[in-house]
Amino acid sequence: GQSLEQPSEVTAVEGAIVQINCTYQTSGFYGLSWYQQHDGGAPTFLSYNALDGLEETGRFSSFLSRSDSYGYLLLQELQMKDSASYFCAVRDQGQGGKLIFGQGTELSVKP
Amino acid sequence: KAGVTQTPRYLIKTRGQQVTLSCSPISGHRSVSWYQQTPGQGLQFLFEYFSETQRNKGNFPGRFSGRQFSNSRSEMNVSTLELGDSALYLCASSSGTGTDTQYFGPGTRLTVL
Numbered sequence: 001g002q003s004l005e006q007p008s009e010v011t012a013v014e015g016a017i018v019q020i021n022c023t024y025q026t027s028g029f030y031g032l033s034w035y036q037q038h039d040g041g042a043p044t045f046l047s048y049n050a051l052d053g054l055e056e057t058g059r060f061s062s063f064l065s066r067s068d069s070y071g072y073l074l075l076q077e078l079q080m081k082d083s084a085s086y087f088c089a090v091r092d093q094g095q096g097g098k099l100i101f102g103q104g105t106e107l108s109v110k111p
Numbered sequence: 112k113a114g115v116t117q118t119p120r121y122l123i124k125t126r127g128q129q130v131t132l133s134c135s136p137i138s139g140h141r142s143v144s145w146y147q148q149t150p151g152q153g154l155q156f157l158f159e160y161f162s163e164t165q166r167n168k169g170n171f172p173g174r175f176s177g178r179q180f181s182n183s184r185s186e187m188n189v190s191t192l193e194l195g196d197s198a199l200y201l202c203a204s205s206s207g208t209g210t211d212t213q214y215f216g217p218g219t220r221l222t223v224l
Binding site: 018035089097101 | 115144146152153154155159166167168169201203212213214215216217218
């Protein structure tokens with residue numbers, strides 16, 4: 001079946017750069033998305049990679065390599081407000097297009 | 112545009128009862144998806160409705176059901192509640208194409224006692 005693997009926790013300091021990896025196993029998918037969720041809040045969309053390569057949106061970048069079944073979210077110039085959970089997700093073609101989420105990575109940014 | 116709204120925000124029920132949760136999508140969005148979020152299982156897909164039809168379904172028992180109305184508002188129902196149904200239930204709306212972004216509501220926190 002399909003699955004997405006992410007580290008459960010990552011800790012970094014303010015101003016640093018952190019990379020959150022996502023490896024996946026699906027029969028085919030439309031693209032890789034990333035969502036951010038603050039404690040007690042709703043997930044919010046961060047980025048989407050339909051094609052291999054790097055997508056940059058301000059301090060956040062996301063990368064996809066279909067041949068390696070791998071993607072990552074890169075957060076630069078970390079701020080305290082970046083402390084949140086980050087989820088990768090794919091819309092699985094083999095599952096009728098339903099959105100499958102990873103278990104989430106809890107990022108803690110320390111001063 | 113107004114965001115996705117969910118009602119109620121908090122709910123306490125006892126085992127065996129049933130519950131109905133409501134979701135109003137962003138205006139113009141035709142797809143509504145429902146997710147269950149628990150600390151141990153993360154975000155689990157329940158089902159997706161598009162133009163009043165269930166388009167996808169996750170691996171949940173038949174006690175979980177849903178529907179969508181002609182105005183795209185959606186409800187999900189859980190019958191014969193179990194303790195393990197305690198979770199945050201999130202709905203998300205989107206335009207409904209294969210690569211679209213999901214816009215999540217604030218969720219309904221269900222506690223089953």
